[in-house]
Amino acid sequence: MTDLDPLDRQLLTLLAANARAPVARLAAKLGIARTTAQARLERLERSGIIEGYTVRLSDDARRSVIRATVLISLTPSAQGPVLAQLKKLPQVERVHTTSGRFDLACQLACPSTLDLDQTLDRIGEIDGVQDMESLIHLSTRIDRGA
Template sequence: MDELDRSIMGLLGADARMSVATLARRLKVARSTIQARLERLETTGIIAGYTLKLGENARQGRLRASVLLTIEPRAQAGILTRLKAIAEVERAYTTSGRFDLLLQIAAPSTQVLDQVLDQIGALTGVLSSESLIHLSTRIDRAV
């Protein structure tokens, strides 16, 4: 991956709907060059897809939380299988340090969030959990 690839991904990260012609114009290269680069980035798996990034207005009415889990040794596979069945669990990350898993949760109300947190805490193999409710987004550079 070179500087042109990184520039293409940076522009698409800001606006995934940007046309190939606009990318070529902004980067001052031929449209065919951009098209070839995009095809290579897609076939090599560097670009896995194009997506919609919701703004704050679309996220209103949804509570978000991070949940840190400490789990029993060798329980991770079973816990992850059960977490996949909980629709409010958007992402699960393995971590280093004090906690074993970090979950990203989104729920429509405090009642639903409370139920989900109880459900996660009751999973076999979960030793402890700590929840952090997201209040406002100050920086968002996620691509």
């Protein structure tokens, strides 16, 4: 993995705020040549530090999706097979391993409560899922976009 210097971190911060910013504008904000900024971007992409670029949706666009976090407790040695099944569900946005009572925290995005209900049923039917608790996201109070 590539070590990040302060300039790399500043570049990543600018990209996090606007991934579509032109390289010339990034370079100007950093006080470096455009070719230097381009070379750093390419190095960060090649090394895997930058895995891709994304779109951050507005609050209005996010309101059209129901989000939920599902906390999942697994039977011993079930993590691999359960993750493989979760990966097949398009409603699953993220899965984190956790410490404590639950083994996984799964973020879902569904177009309707019916779809959310069906997705929760599918997750509950996966071999190795021992227990679940779902938390529906009502509103976002802080979003640092990371």
